[in-house]
Amino acid sequence: MLQTLYQVPEYKEELIYPAVCKMMEGLGIAQDIRPGLKVAIKPNLVMAKSPAYPVTTHPFVIKAVARWLREQGVEDIVLAESSGGLYNSEYMKNVYHVCGLRQLEPEVKLNMDFSAKTVNCPGGFSNHSFHIITPILEADYVINICKLKTHAMTGYSGGIKNLFGTIPGLEKPQMHYRWPDIQDFSRMLLELAQTVNPQLTVIDAIDAMEGNGPTGGSSHPLGLLLGARDFYTQDYFAAGLMGLDPMKIEMIRQAVEKGLAKPDEIELTGDPVPENLTPFQLPDTHKLDFTGAFPKFLQKPVAFLGGKLFKSYPQLNRELCVGCGKCAESCPAHIIKIENKKAKFRRKGCISCFCCQEMCPMKAISVKKAL
Ligand code: SF4
Numbered sequence: 001m002l003q004t005l006y007q008v009p010e011y012k013e014e015l016i017y018p019a020v021c022k023m024m025e026g027l028g029i030a031q032d033i034r035p036g037l038k039v040a041i042k043p044n045l046v047m048a049k050s051p052a053y054p055v056t057t058h059p060f061v062i063k064a065v066a067r068w069l070r071e072q073g074v075e076d077i078v079l080a081e082s083s084g085g086l087y088n089s090e091y092m093k094n095v096y097h098v099c100g101l102r103q104l105e106p107e108v109k110l111n112m113d114f115s116a117k118t119v120n121c122p123g124g125f126s127n128h129s130f131h132i133i134t135p136i137l138e139a140d141y142v143i144n145i146c147k148l149k150t151h152a153m154t155g156y157s158g159g160i161k162n163l164f165g166t167i168p169g170l171e172k173p174q175m176h177y178r179w180p181d182i183q184d185f186s187r188m189l190l191e192l193a194q195t196v197n198p199q200l201t202v203i204d205a206i207d208a209m210e211g212n213g214p215t216g217g218s219s220h221p222l223g224l225l226l227g228a229r230d231f232y233t234q235d236y237f238a239a240g241l242m243g244l245d246p247m248k249i250e251m252i253r254q255a256v257e258k259g260l261a262k263p264d265e266i267e268l269t270g271d272p273v274p275e276n277l278t279p280f281q282l283p284d285t286h287k288l289d290f291t292g293a294f295p296k297f298l299q300k301p302v303a304f305l306g307g308k309l310f311k312s313y314p315q316l317n318r319e320l321c322v323g324c325g326k327c328a329e330s331c332p333a334h335i336i337k338i339e340n341k342k343a344k345f346r347r348k349g350c351i352s353c354f355c356c357q358e359m360c361p362m363k364a365i366s367v368k369k370a371l
């Protein structure tokens with residue numbers, strides 16, 4: 001598996017574009033591309049947040065990929081994403097604006113088709129199909145451009161996790177509700193990844209996120225741009241760069257087990273891995289997870305027996321809460337209400353998915369153990 005890595009110390013177009021050109025050459029992407037091709041770029045636009053924060057894919061990275069595509073004669077390029085929250089014109093216009101993506105027009109079309117279609121997922125474990133946003137399904141070629149981050153629920157967010165944004169709007173929290181267990185949820189993510197199956201995945205790790213990702217963490221710059229055709233193995237590699245044990249990230253562990261990720265076959269090309277990398281801070285949900293201290297065969301029973309005592313719950317900082325309701329909108333269990341301009345959580349029914357924490361723009365939600 002060919003893994004490209006380029007050192008790009010900051011978000012400057014004159015640094016990013018040459019790195020993207022070398023990446024495309026290194027991976028032989030020009031062989032796939034022809035004029036007339038319909039290309040969808042799938043960024044990470046989890047919420048409306050300025051590119052000054054390491055929450056969303058930086059517009060300069062998307063711009064560089066689009067510029068390279070246009071130089072190959074590709075004119076039909078669409079940016080296709082369903083953020084956390086609603087999937088409609090008003091919501092996405094605000095996301096495009098705040099995330100600094102208007103500068104991509106008119107070369108890149110910012111998707112305004114909010115339909116979705118059902119596609120079969122042969123071998124799906126409980127659901128044999130996925131409902132996926134139309135521009136992704138209509139594209140001849142999908143380029144996944146994700147942001148490197150820690151993640152409260154999955155531990156890590158890179159290429160595989162980014163594809164969850166191909167599920168329209170508030171169907172995403174419903175899928176959390178349907179598969180609250182991390183093993184089932186990770187399995188679903190891998191089946192979705194196999195269904196979307198992007199041809200190229202670029203990881204924006206020029207600035208990355210540590211701590212309470214994917215939205216409430218802090219900056220941990222790596223100064224790196226990664227690219228590979230095999231996004232499963234690339235996630236294994238990128239998690240290692242963050243100082244995480246990839247085999248403790250359930251979706252990556254399952255990808256290795258299924259033979260999708262092949263860590264023994266990584267062939268690195270481009271720049272060397274920087275020597276001064278420091279480990280990323282974990283999300284609070286993972287810092288508080290004591291089950292890893294037990295041998296693997298005991299972890300599930302311990303987690304089960306620990307039950308409610310050791311379960312993590314969201315905790316509100318009332319002073320930071322502005323009562324915007326984004327947490328309530330994204331809660332799949334419908335246990336959050338807005339009362340007197342503050343969020344109010346009911347603990348009963350909480351599945352500890354932390355969609356509420358992910359969507360809170362004020363970082364007003366932290367993690368608490370019942371005990
Ligand atoms: S907790 Fe956050 S998302 Fe929820 S209402 Fe308060 S500020 Fe908004």
Ligand code: SF4
Pocket residue numbers: 314330331332333334335336345349350351352353354355356357
């Ligand atoms: S309260 Fe938060 S963690 Fe609990 S189910 Fe709702 S969104 Fe998930």
